[in-house]
Amino acid sequence: MLNSIRLQNVVRRLSIHTVLLAGSLIMVIPLLWTLSTSLKTPQQIAIWPPEWIPNPVKWSNYIEVFGAAPVTLWIRNSLVIVVANVLGSVVTCSLVAYGFARMRFPGRDALFILLLSTLMMPYIVRLIPLYVFYSQIGWLNTFLPVTVPQLLARNPFFIFLLRQFFRGIPFELSDAARIDGCGEFGIWWRIIMPLSKPALAAVAIFAFRDAWDNFLAPLIYLAGAPHLRPLAVGLYTLRGGGGQLPDTNYLMALSTLMVIPMLIMFAIGQRYFIRGVTLSGIKG
Amino acid sequence: MTAQSAGMGRAALARPRPRIRARDLLGFVFIAPWLVSFLLFDLMPIVSGFYHSFTNWNALGIADFVGWANYREALTRDPLFWVSVNRTLYFIAGSVPLGIFAAFTLALLLNANIRGTGFYRTVYYLPSVVPTVAAVIVWIFIFETRRGILNFGLELLGLPTIQWLSDPNWAMPALIIMSLWTIGAAMIIFLAGLQGIPQELYEAAEVDGANGPQRLFGITVPLMTPTIFFNLIMGLVAAFQAFNNAFIMTAGGPRNATLLYMLHLYNNAFRYFRMGYASALAVMLFIVVFGITILVYRSSDRWVYYS
Numbered sequence: 168m169l170n171s172i173r174l175q176n177v178v179r180r181l182s183i184h185t186v187l188l189a190g191s192l193i194m195v196i197p198l199l200w201t202l203s204t205s206l207k208t209p210q211q212i213a214i215w216p217p218e219w220i221p222n223p224v225k226w227s228n229y230i231e232v233f234g235a236a237p238v239t240l241w242i243r244n245s246l247v248i249v250v251a252n253v254l255g256s257v258v259t260c261s262l263v264a265y266g267f268a269r270m271r272f273p274g275r276d277a278l279f280i281l282l283l284s285t286l287m288m289p290y291i292v293r294l295i296p297l298y299v300f301y302s303q304i305g306w307l308n309t310f311l312p313v314t315v316p317q318l319l320a321r322n323p324f325f326i327f328l329l330r331q332f333f334r335g336i337p338f339e340l341s342d343a344a345r346i347d348g349c350g351e352f353g354i355w356w357r358i359i360m361p362l363s364k365p366a367l368a369a370v371a372i373f374a375f376r377d378a379w380d381n382f383l384a385p386l387i388y389l390a391g392a393p394h395l396r397p398l399a400v401g402l403y404t405l406r407g408g409g410g411q412l413p414d415t416n417y418l419m420a421l422s423t424l425m426v427i428p429m430l431i432m433f434a435i436g437q438r439y440f441i442r443g444v445t446l447s448g449i450k451g
Numbered sequence: 452m453t454a455q456s457a458g459m460g461r462a463a464l465a466r467p468r469p470r471i472r473a474r475d476l477l478g479f480v481f482i483a484p485w486l487v488s489f490l491l492f493d494l495m496p497i498v499s500g501f502y503h504s505f506t507n508w509n510a511l512g513i514a515d516f517v518g519w520a521n522y523r524e525a526l527t528r529d530p531l532f533w534v535s536v537n538r539t540l541y542f543i544a545g546s547v548p549l550g551i552f553a554a555f556t557l558a559l560l561l562n563a564n565i566r567g568t569g570f571y572r573t574v575y576y577l578p579s580v581v582p583t584v585a586a587v588i589v590w591i592f593i594f595e596t597r598r599g600i601l602n603f604g605l606e607l608l609g610l611p612t613i614q615w616l617s618d619p620n621w622a623m624p625a626l627i628i629m630s631l632w633t634i635g636a637a638m639i640i641f642l643a644g645l646q647g648i649p650q651e652l653y654e655a656a657e658v659d660g661a662n663g664p665q666r667l668f669g670i671t672v673p674l675m676t677p678t679i680f681f682n683l684i685m686g687l688v689a690a691f692q693a694f695n696n697a698f699i700m701t702a703g704g705p706r707n708a709t710l711l712y713m714l715h716l717y718n719n720a721f722r723y724f725r726m727g728y729a730s731a732l733a734v735m736l737f738i739v740v741f742g743i744t745i746l747v748y749r750s751s752d753r754w755v756y757y758s
Contacts (some may be wrong), residue, residue, distance in 0.1 A: 183560050185569075190557065191574040196576070197632065200600055201589045217603055259484040266481025273475060282485065283494050287744055289692055291713065292737045295720050295730050296496035296503065326485065351477055380582045382695055387721060397733035399584045403699055406588060415592060422585040428689065429580045440580070444636050445643040 181270070198426070204231070205419035212415050228420040235417050238424075240394065241401035245308075245379060248397055251314035252378035253371050258413045260370060261322040261363070264329035269341060279330075287324045294387070301388060308392035313384055325370045328446055332366035333359055369439040372432055379428065398425055472580060504731035510724035521731035532732075534707050535715035538623065542697075542711060543690040544626035549681055554634040558641035559671070572642070576635035587699040588631045591616065594700075619708035622701050626709055629696055637682045644678035645671070677756040684747050691740050 199219075204212060207221040232238060252303055266272075267279050302311045320326060336359060354358050360367070383398045389395045396404070402421055405414075432438060465623070469574075479486070504521055508514035515578050525532045558573060561568050578586070594615035602612040615625040648671065656666050694713040697703065703710035703718075720729035 179563075182567055183563055185558075187565075187567075187571050191571060194574055194578055194632070196600070197586075197589050197593055198581070200593065200707060204592065212598060215598070215603075216606075217598070217600060252670055263482045263485040266478050270478040270481060271475070272478030275478065275500065278482065278486075283491070285489070287688065287738045287741075288493065288497075289688070289737050291692055291716065291733050292500050295726055295733060296499040297492065297504075298720070299726065300496070300499070316488060316492050318484075319491070320484040321488050321492065336691055350480070355481075375579065380584075382584055382699075386721040390721070399582060402584045402588060406591065406699065415598075418588055419592070422588050425582050425585040430577075433577070433580045440576070441572070441639055444576075444639045447636075447640070 168321060201419050201422055203427075204415060205423045207416055209414070209416060213383075225416070228416045229424070232417040232420045233412065236401065236405055236421070238278050238398075238401070238421065241396055241398040243398070244395055247310060248313050248381070248385070249375055249378040251310075252317045253374045255314070255318035256320075256322055257367055257371055257376040259318060260322060260325040261329050261360065261367065262355065263320045264326045264333055265351075265359060267326065268330040269336075269338070269354075270351065279448070286327075290436050294383075295361035298387060301434040306388075308389055308395065310395060312388040315396075317378075322374070322377075324447065325373065325384065326370060328443060329363065331368050331446065332363050336362055365439065365442075368436060369443040372436045372439050373443055375432060376429065379425075471596050477659045484601075500730050500733055504734045506727045506730075508727035508730070510726060514727065517727070522735070523727045524728065525731060525735065531707065531710065531715055537695075538708070538710050539691065539712040541623055542626060542630075542693060542709075543687065546622070546630040547683070547686040547690050548625065550631055550634050550637060550686060551679065553631060554637035554682065555641050555679065556647055556677075557634070557638045559667075561642055562645040572639065575638055578632045579635040583695045584699060586632070587629075587696055590625075590632075590696075591700055615693055617705050619706045622705060622708045626700065628695055629700070630690075630693075637686070639674070640682060641678055644675050648674050671677045680747070680755045684744055687743055688740055691736065691743075720740070730742055 188198065198323055203221060206224045206226065207218075207228075208225050211218065211221050211225075233388050259264055267275060267282075297312070299306075306312050306315075340358055340362075341354050349357070380399065381397070385395075385397050385400050386403070389397075389400070398421075402425060404416075405418060405421070487726065501516065505518060506514040507517045507520070561571055581589075581716060593601050595616045596602060596612065596617070599615070601615065605612050614623050615621050652670050652674075656670060661669060692713055693711055697709045697711045697714055698717065700710045703714045712732070713736075716729050716732045719725045721730060722732055
C-alpha cells in the first residue's frame with residue numbers, strides 16, 4: 168500500500184518533469200538555434216539536415232557584422248536613449264511617487280486614480296496626434312520624442328511600483344528628519360531613495376528593457392533620420408522583403424548581440440524582474 | 452484595482468475639505484512632472500485625436516471638417532477595414548485563450564512542489580526578455596520553408612512541411628505560435644496567485660476525500676479567477692493592439708492574411724498619410740478596447756471570486 172503510493176508519487180513527479188523539460192526545450196531552442204546560426208558560414212546554414220554545432224565555428228561573424236552595417240552607430244544611439252530613459256524614469260517617477268505616497272494635498276487620490284487609468288489607455292490613440300505635435304514643434308527626426316517624455320515621469324507603472332514601496336517605509340523616519348530640519352526634497356533624496364534601492368533597481372531594469380526594446384516610436388518619429396536609428400530599428404531595416412533573410416549569419420549575430428545585454432540584466436536582476444512582473448499582476 | 456480605487460475615492464470624499472496650504476502646494480511640485488506629461492502626452496493627444504477623426508487631415512496639415520465621413524468610409528467603403536477586423540479577431544481567438552491556458556497549466560505544474568521550480572521559472576521567462584525585433588528576426592528564420600527548424604522538426608516526425616510565412620493559410624497560425632513563446636510573464640503572475648492560496652484549504656479538502664481534479668476545480672480555479680481575469684484583460688488589450696510581430700515578420704501579407712487592425716492603421720497614417728482617416732480608426736479601436744475592458748469588469752462579479 169505504502170509502496171504503491173510512493174510509486175505513484177514518483178511517477179507523478181517524473182511526468183511533471185518530463186512535461187516541463189519538453190516545454191523548456193521549446194522555449195530555449197530558438198535561442199540556441201540563433202546562437203548556432205550566428206557562428207556559421209552561409210554554406211553551413213544551407214546544410215540539410217541542419218548541424219547544431221557548426222564545424223568550423225565562425226566567430227568572425229561577430230566582427231564582420233560591424234562592417235556589414237552601421238552597427239556601432241545604432242548601438243550608440245540605443246545607449247543614448249537607454250541612459251535618458253533609465254535616469255529620467257528613476258528620478259522623475261520616484262519624485263512623483265513620493266508625492267503620491269508620502270504627502271497630502273487636495274485631490275491626491277483622485278489624481279492617482281487618473282494616473283492608474285492611463286495604464287489601460289491604448290497607446291494607439293496617442294500615436295498619430297503626437298506625431299503631428301512633434302512635427303509642428305520641430306521634434307521629428309531628433310532624439311527628443313524618444314527621450315523627453317521619459318524625463319517627465321511618463322510611466323504610470325513605475326510610479327505605481329515605487330509608490331507601493333515608498334508607502335511601506337515607516338513614517339516615523341520622515342517625522343524624525345523633519346524635526347531635524349530636513350525639507351521634503353531632503354527626505355526624498357536622503358532617506359527614502361537610499362532605502363528604496365530594490366524598487367529603484369526594478370524600475371531601472373524595466374526602463375532599460377523598454378528603451379532597448381522600443382521599436383514603434385523610433386520607427387515613426389525618427390523615420391527620416393537614419394543616423395539616429397537605434398539598434399532595434401536598424402536590425403529591422405536589415406531584414407529584406409519576401410520572407411528571405413539576407414546574410415542570415417550576420418542577422419543572427421546581430422540579434423544575439425542585441426539579446427546579450429538583456430540576458431546580463433536578467434541574470435543580475437532576476438529577482439527584481441520577477442517581483443516587478445508579480446506586482447504588475449497585483450494591481451489587477 | 453476598482454474595489455481599491457472606489458474605496459480610496461469614497462475616503463477622499465468623506466474627508467472634510469482641507470484648506471490649501473503651502474505644504475499642499477509642495478505636493479503638487481512633486482507630482483508636477485507627471486501632471487505636465489499627462490497634459491502633454493495623454494490629454495492633449497486624445498482630444499486632438501478625437502477632433503481630427505472628424506477631419507480629412509493629411510500630413511501637409513490641411514484639415515477640413517468632414518463630419519462622420521471617415522467613420523462611414525471605414526464601416527462601409529474600405530474593404531481592408533473589415534479584412535483587418537477579421538484578421539485581428541482571428542489572432543485574438545487563437546492567441547489569448549491558448550496563451551492563458553498554457554501559462555496557467557505551466558504555473559500549476561511549477562506549483563506542484565517539485566524540485567527545480569526556480570530553474571524552470573527562469574527558462575520559461577527567458578523568451579520574454581528577448582528584444583522584440585531580435586525575437587521576430589529569429590522566428591522568421593525558424594519559419595523558413597527550406598532552412599527553418601520548424602519544418603525540420605515536421606520532417607523528422609514524417610509530416611509534410613509548411614510554407615509558414617508565404618502561405619496565407621499558415622501565416623496567422625505562425626504569428627499565434629510565436630505569441631505563445633512569451634507567456635512567461637503571465638505564468639509568473641499565475642504562479643504568484645497560486646502561491647497565495649492558503650495551504651489549509653487543500654489539507655481540509657484532502658481530509659474530506661477530494662481527489663486531484665476536484666481540488667483543482669473546487670479550490671484552485673475559483674480562487675484564481677481574479678488572476679485569470681487580470682491576465683485575460685491584459686491579453687485582450689495587448690492582442691487588439693498587436694503590431695510589432697506582424698509588421699516585422701510579414702508586413703500584413705501574404706495577401707493580407709496577417710493584416711492586423713494596427714497594421715491597417717499604420718499604413719493609412721504613415722504610408723498614405725491619411726491622418727484624419729487613421730485617427731478615426733484609432734478612435735474606434737480605443738472605444739472597442741475600452742468597451743471590452745469595462746464589459747469584462749462588469750461581468751467579472753458573476754464569475755470572479757474575491758476573498
